[in-house]
Amino acid sequence: MKSLSIKNTAVSALYFIASMAILTGLWTLISIITKNEIPGPLSTWTIFKELASEPFYDRGPNDKGIGNQLFSSLSRVFSGFGLGSIIAIPMGLLMGSSKIGMRLLNPIVQILRPVSPLAWFPLGLLAFKAAEGATVFIIAITSLWPTLINTAFGVASIPQDHKNVGKAFGFSKWKYVVKIMLPYSIPHIITGLRLSIGVAWMVIVAGEMLSGGVGIGFFVWDSWNGLSLERILVAILIIGTVGLLLDKCFNALQTVFSWESK
Amino acid sequence: MKNIDKPIQFADSANDFHKLTRNTSILINDVTVSFKGKKGEFTAIKDINLEIKKGEIVSLIGHSGCGKSTLMNTISGMVSPSKGEVIANENLVKGPGPDRGIVFQNYSLLPWLSVYKNIFEAVDSVLKDKTKAEKHDIVENNLSMVNLMPHKDKLPGQLSGGMKQRVAIARAFAINPSILLLDEPFGALDALTKGSMHIELLKLWNLDNRNKTIVMVTHDIEEAIFLSDRVVVMNNGPEATIREIVDINLPRPRNKKEIAHDPEYIRVHDRLLSLLFEKLSIED
Ligand SMILES: Nc1ncnc2c1ncn2[C@@H]1O[C@H](COP(=O)(O)OP(=O)(O)O)[C@@H](O)[C@H]1O
Ligand SMILES: [Mg+2]
Numbered sequence: 001m002k003s004l005s006i007k008n009t010a011v012s013a014l015y016f017i018a019s020m021a022i023l024t025g026l027w028t029l030i031s032i033i034t035k036n037e038i039p040g041p042l043s044t045w046t047i048f049k050e051l052a053s054e055p056f057y058d059r060g061p062n063d064k065g066i067g068n069q070l071f072s073s074l075s076r077v078f079s080g081f082g083l084g085s086i087i088a089i090p091m092g093l094l095m096g097s098s099k100i101g102m103r104l105l106n107p108i109v110q111i112l113r114p115v116s117p118l119a120w121f122p123l124g125l126l127a128f129k130a131a132e133g134a135t136v137f138i139i140a141i142t143s144l145w146p147t148l149i150n151t152a153f154g155v156a157s158i159p160q161d162h163k164n165v166g167k168a169f170g171f172s173k174w175k176y177v178v179k180i181m182l183p184y185s186i187p188h189i190i191t192g193l194r195l196s197i198g199v200a201w202m203v204i205v206a207g208e209m210l211s212g213g214v215g216i217g218f219f220v221w222d223s224w225n226g227l228s229l230e231r232i233l234v235a236i237l238i239i240g241t242v243g244l245l246l247d248k249c250f251n252a253l254q255t256v257f258s259w260e261s262k
Numbered sequence: 263m264k265n266i267d268k269p270i271q272f273a274d275s276a277n278d279f280h281k282l283t284r285n286t287s288i289l290i291n292d293v294t295v296s297f298k299g300k301k302g303e304f305t306a307i308k309d310i311n312l313e314i315k316k317g318e319i320v321s322l323i324g325h326s327g328c329g330k331s332t333l334m335n336t337i338s339g340m341v342s343p344s345k346g347e348v349i350a351n352e353n354l355v356k357g358p359g360p361d362r363g364i365v366f367q368n369y370s371l372l373p374w375l376s377v378y379k380n381i382f383e384a385v386d387s388v389l390k391d392k393t394k395a396e397k398h399d400i401v402e403n404n405l406s407m408v409n410l411m412p413h414k415d416k417l418p419g420q421l422s423g424g425m426k427q428r429v430a431i432a433r434a435f436a437i438n439p440s441i442l443l444l445d446e447p448f449g450a451l452d453a454l455t456k457g458s459m460h461i462e463l464l465k466l467w468n469l470d471n472r473n474k475t476i477v478m479v480t481h482d483i484e485e486a487i488f489l490s491d492r493v494v495v496m497n498n499g500p501e502a503t504i505r506e507i508v509d510i511n512l513p514r515p516r517n518k519k520e521i522a523h524d525p526e527y528i529r530v531h532d533r534l535l536s537l538l539f540e541k542l543s544i545e546d
Contacts, residue, residue, distance in 0.1 A: 161370045164340060167358040168366075169384040169437065179383055183374040259374035259417070 039230045047230035048237075062222070064214055070238065073204050073215040076132075080139025081200040088144040088196070089189060092151025097181065102156065113145040117203045121210050131211035138207050139200045146195035154188025155181060187258045194250035201243050287441060287475035288314040288337055292346035295332050306332045308501040310346075312494065316440075319467070319476040321486035323538065324496030324505075330479040331367065331445055333496075337477060338364050338443050351440055360388035363434030367445040367479075369426040371418040371433075378414040381405065381433045388437040404432040408462060424455040428462070435466055444478035448485065456482075457518070460489060464515070483534045486510075487527060488518060495537045508533055 024041050031040035055067030095101045117138040124134030162184060166176045208217025216235055223231035290312040296305040307329040314320050322330045335341035336348050339358040348355040350362055358364070371380050381401045389397060405411050408428035418426055427447060434442055448456045467474055480486050486493045490510050497505045508530055512521055521527045 161366065161368065162372060164358070164364075164366065165370050165372060165384075167340065168338065168360075168362075168364045169387055169433075170358070170360045171383070171387050175383065175387055179375070180372065183372070259419075 037229075039233060044230045044233045044237075047228070048234045051231070051234060061214075066216075066219065066234070066238070069214055069216050069219045070242070072213075073208065073217065074242070076135055076207075076215065077139060077197075077200045077204050080136040080203075081143055081197055083136065084140035084144030084196060084200070085147050085193060087140070088147035088192070089151055092148045092189070092192070093155055093181070093185070095148070095152035096155025096185070102152065109145065109148060112141075113149075115142070117142045117206055118210070121207070131213065135204075135207040135211045139203050142203050143196040143200035146199065147189065147192035150188045150192025150195070151185060154185030154192075157188075158184050183259065187254065190250065190254045190257055194247065194254065197246050197250055198243065201239075201246055205239065285315045286313055286349075287316040287318065287351065288312075288477065289349040290314075290333070290336065290346075291349065293333075293336055293343040293348060294345040295329070295336060295341055296344040305344075305501045306499055307496075308503055310504060312504065312507075314475055314477065316475055317472045318492070319478070319490045321490040321493045322477065322479045322496060323481070323483070323486055323493055323534070324502070325498045325538075326481075328496045328499045329502040330496060334443055334445050334477065334479055337441070338362055360437050361439055362441040362443055363437055363439035365427075365430045365434050365442070365444045365447045367447075367449070369418075369430045371426060371429055373418050376415050376417055377410060377421070377429050378405065380418070380429060381436050384433050385436050400436050404436040407435070407466065408432045424451050424459065427451065427459060431459075431463070431466070440474060442474055442476045444476065446479050446481065449481060456485070460485065460518075463489065468515075483531060483538070486534070487512070487530055488516060488521070493530070493534060495534065506537055508537075 028040050031038050036043075051066045055065045055070075057065040058068060091105070095105050120138045120141050121134055124137035125131065128134050128137060158181060162180050165171075166180050171179065204215065205217035205220060208215035209221045212218055212221075216239060220232055220235045223229075223235065290310055293310045294305060294308045296303045298304075310333060322333060324330055332341055336343050337350060337355065339348075339355045339362070342356075353361075371377075372383075375383065378401060381404060382397065385392075385397050385400050389400070392400070402411065405414055408431060410425065410428055410432065413421065413425060418429070421429070431444075431447070434444075448459050451459065463476075467476060476489075478489070487510055493508045493510060495505045495508065497503050510526075510530055512524060512526055
């Protein structure tokens with residue numbers, strides 16, 4: 001049993017390495033075709049080492065290390081994502097548990113959900129009178145929908161069987177929520193959160209490009225102005241890797257909270 | 263032997279509380295259940311009258327989809343009759359209530375709660391005036407009764423069908439209802455497990471001085487005869503009615519092997535077979 005899982009891990013690792021090799025190969029090819037206008041992996045690696053050697057330096061507001069940039073982006077993402085989730089989960093529970101609530105709120109959700117973060121930005125500026133608040137606001141409002149929809153769907157799909165248990169044994173409202181509604185919907189809620197954190201991380205670059213200041217999005221914009229494509233490529237790789245890690249974290253959370261697999 | 267009457271035919275009066283005797287556990291009075299669907303109304307059961315005495319064990323038997331669960335659910339209060347009423351424990355049934363313990367057709371355990379917690383949450387919510395310690399005692403007693411103490415911390419997903427069944431029965435008994443409703447409780451079990459579950463059920467019933475009323479749905483004629491005082495045979499739906507009620511006049515305690523040779527057993531078995539014969543040939 002154990003040796004089997006070790007073997008599986010080894011196979012997964014091999015596939016990952018192969019996948020990275022394909023990516024590097026394609027990248028090198030593109031770099032050669034564009035006659036190095038798009039930098040290749042090697043020159044990008046050099047810049048990465050340079051950036052990574054001193055990730056937390058701080059030389060004034062517009063010149064900070066890549067680690068600082070990343071950290072401030074992450075904290076912004078988690079504020080926006082946290083705020084969005086605090087709104088989305090209770091609203092989802094409400095929507096899912098009442099047919100009337102679902103029918104009243106669903107059109108609003110459907111209309112607001114596809115709106116681009118860029119469109120929300122001016123409204124955020126108006127409301128918060130500051131770019132920082134506006135960035136957190138657009139992250140919250142664009143990332144809360146998957147959580148809201150998944151929570152509502154989870155609650156709405158509680159099997160009649162489980163509801164009947166509550167009825168037959170005279171569960172109070174509170175007991176029903178805590179012992180039936182929440183446990184049943186938690187896997188759905190976490191799936192929603194996983195999608196939401198993905199959206200939040202995607203939105204951060206656009207938000208920071210508009211707001212300026214410190215952050216990985218601002219770093220991309222600043223590198224473009226400084227005409228350093230290597231730095232942009234490093235940023236893209238870091239953004240991708242962090243996104244992957246965030247997803248893995250929520251994936252792990254999903255397995256922890258799933259009662260189905262136990 | 264209990265003295266069991268034929269079902270009473272009621273007058274048209276909407277309220278038949280005055281017809282109740284001290285001995286009545288469940289009174290199903292002129293009950294019709296219609297479901298509203300896309301293609302209009304569908305009447306599952308029609309004009310059902312049945313009186314069940316305290317401590318009686320009654321089986322409902324009939325073709326799949328004839329409305330056995332529907333009838334059971336009017337007693338449990340999960341389905342409200344379109345016409346007529348059900349009186350249980352001298353109260354008009356308006357919804358599910360802890361005076362009627364239910365063992366659902368598919369066990370209906372909460373998959374995220376351990377065996378112990380599944381029973382405890384039910385006990386905790388029904389027996390409100392007991393102390394925490396008393397509640398834990400009740401849960402443990404009932405778990406021991408169905409031999410599941412060693413498995414108390416397992417989740418339902420880790421149990422066999424028979425074990426889940428016993429949890430469901432322990433849960434229903436733990437809240438000490440005066441009426442126990444069982445919907446095809448042993449349908450999915452192998453013959454051996456089924457046999458031992460019959461004994462468990464009768465043991466639990468005896469322990470309570472045979473004061474609990476048990477109504478169960480089954481497809482199994484032998485099971486119905488072995489356990490019941492009366493077997494209610496239903497007609498095929500829609501608009502299903504009671505076809506015939508067969509009294510089982512076999513003395514208790516019954517021994518499965520011995521009663522099989524009893525002339526009374528052979529008589530009721532033949533009667534039930536002939537009542538269900540068409541049904542069996544279709545189902546087989
Ligand atoms: N909630 C419901 N809505 C519509 N039709 C139903 C509902 N419940 C049961 N029925 C119908 O009523 C009939 C009787 O069902 P049921 O009582 O479950 O049968 P049984 O338990 O005897 O197999 C079936 O035709 C079934 O389709
Ligand atoms: Mg049924």
